[in-house]
Amino acid sequence: MPARIGVIGAGTFGINHLRAFRQLGYTGEAELVALAEVNDATRKSRLDEFPIRGYADYQEMLRCENLDAVSIATPDHLHRDIAIACARAGKHVLVEKPLDVTVAGCQAMIEAAKDSGVLLQVDFHKRYDPEHEQVQLAVQAGELGEILYGYAHMEDRIEVPLDWFPRWAGNSSPVWFLGVHFFDLVRWILGCNARRVFAVGQRGHLRSLGVDTLDAVQTHVEFACGAEVCFQTSWILPRRFEAVVNQGLRLVGTKGLWEVDTQNRGAQSCIDPQGMRTWNNSFLRERKDPMGRTHFRGYGADSIEDFARNVNFLLEGGCLDQLQGQHATGEDGLEVTKIAVAAHKSLTTGQPVDLDSLSD
Ligand SMILES: NC(=O)c1ccc[n+]([C@@H]2O[C@H](COP(=O)([O-])OP(=O)(O)OC[C@H]3O[C@@H](n4cnc5c(N)ncnc54)[C@H](O)[C@@H]3O)[C@@H](O)[C@H]2O)c1
Missing domain, CATH: 3.30.360.10 (Dihydrodipicolinate Reductase; domain 2)
Known part of the structure; x- marks a missing residue:
């Protein structure tokens, strides 16, 4: 079963998370299940484009949906509490950069992920x-x-x-x-x-x-x-x-x-x-597949897709310690x-x- 993922914060950059997970659904590598967005107008406009379930309250999304993972694209200073709540609920977590705007906050996020044995990854796509x-x-x-x-x-x-x-x-x-x-x-x-x-x-x-x-x-x-x-x-x-x-x-x-x-x-x-x-066409470029579906290619999508693949690796029995690759960990986020x-x-x-x- 591919990773079942929810996106929290569907604003200017959150749409790239929605797009990346949606296109992984075309290849059976992830399932974009739901989004949580507090702004009514933004949520409505995203749900018009992405026919998934939408929530104003991310906690309700966590309760109602059987998610393996979440990605968080809320404003910088609002990453921490959401990430900690999601990790405590046993979800693997991708956080937009920066991990948090305080050292103590980053440490608390790392602790929460460790305690729950979940992946904490930061979207440093450079x-x-x-x-x-x-x-x-x-x-x-x-x-x-x-x-x-x-x-x-x-x-x-x-x-x-x-x-x-x-x-x-x-x-x-x-x-x-x-x-x-x-x-x-x-x-x-x-x-x-x-x-x-x-x-x-x-x-x-x-x-x-x-x-x-x-x-x-x-x-x-x-x-x-x-x-x-x-x-x-x-x-x-x-x-x-x-x-x-x-x-x-x-x-x-x-x-x-x-x-x-x-x-x-x-x-x-x-x-x-x-x-x-x-x-900069290396960042995100658009193309259609033979079925007329839009895909976004480039490092702006690669880093988000990498998270879903890491989650799949864990769902298939892999250990956090075995996860090799380019991804930025919570510890990387802390150092930054x-x-x-x-x-x-x-x-x-x-x-x-x-x-x-x-x-x-
Ligand atoms: N990787 C990149 O290149 C890149 C580029 C731009 C922004 N970002 C990062 O992405 C994050 C979002 O930035 P943005 O430009 O999309 O900001 P934005 O303000 O456009 O979007 C943030 C969204 O989060 C929503 N939100 C706030 N609190 C919420 C909550 N509790 N639950 C659900 N939704 C909530 C807001 O309503 C808003 O729609 C920031 O951390 C930013 O630094 C990364």
Whole structure:
């Protein structure tokens, strides 16, 4: 029997979870059973597209549906309690990034999953980008030698905090929304944790437009292997920028360097009235199967599908300890949250922060 899955939070990104599990149903690898969404209008519009059962209250979904697993795509600060309740109900759990916005919250989520013997996976999909997979293989094979330093940037157009989720952008930041992606990616590529963080940032532009959050943050991370990596994040790019996201990575080692422009991958269009556009078709691209059903391919779907396959492995008798692969665990989520928490602490104090010193 394939994994029976429910999605909690069906907003802007939750739809990608619904799509990924629905298409696994076409191949018998998962069953998208139900969704829970508190917003009546959003729930109704999703149920129009996905003919499954819908709930306003995720607890009711847990009680009424015989689920093996859930995926959680609620706002960042609302992951924790839902994940803990689902784990305690014996469901395997996929959580959108970041795992939680506090270190203590991540630890509680990990404990709850351990106590119930369920999988806790975090949707850090940058690991599934084919360009990043190649960097990770090269670095892990020692082809670049010892990594000395690097640089990553991830920037969104200003419509993301202003139009996409103005209700909770004030509870988030460029670090929480964007930085965590690349913190996890670089940890995974290097195969080691961060030990020290220093950050500076800018605030004022978005505040003047009615959303009180940081405009940009530059986070300098020292990793345990000695590599020093700077992460530049912002969400104030102009609306006319050629893509919603601008992102890239550069790592330099004693034997070589690797650079990835993951925004402009070579595909461009120019159509009035949008003007110039670049396309990251590695993320999500749409295609029809011979039965006319829509599928979404790309690393944005791969990471979610990977969760369902991990759940199937467990349902077929596999053990959590045997789960090998790319997926980010609860512990990975915790290490990433430590970096983000340290970055915000450093922004406040103006001092570098040792990750060992974090108590929250
Ligand atoms: N992996 C990525 O690239 C990526 C991109 C965007 C967002 N995200 C993450 O996905 C999550 C959701 O972001 P979003 O942009 O979709 O936000 P959103 O505000 O568009 O959607 C969140 C949805 O959760 C619903 N919700 C809130 N509390 C709920 C509850 N208790 N039960 C059921 N539904 C509830 C809201 O009504 C809303 O529809 C965030 O953690 C965000 O950081 C990830």
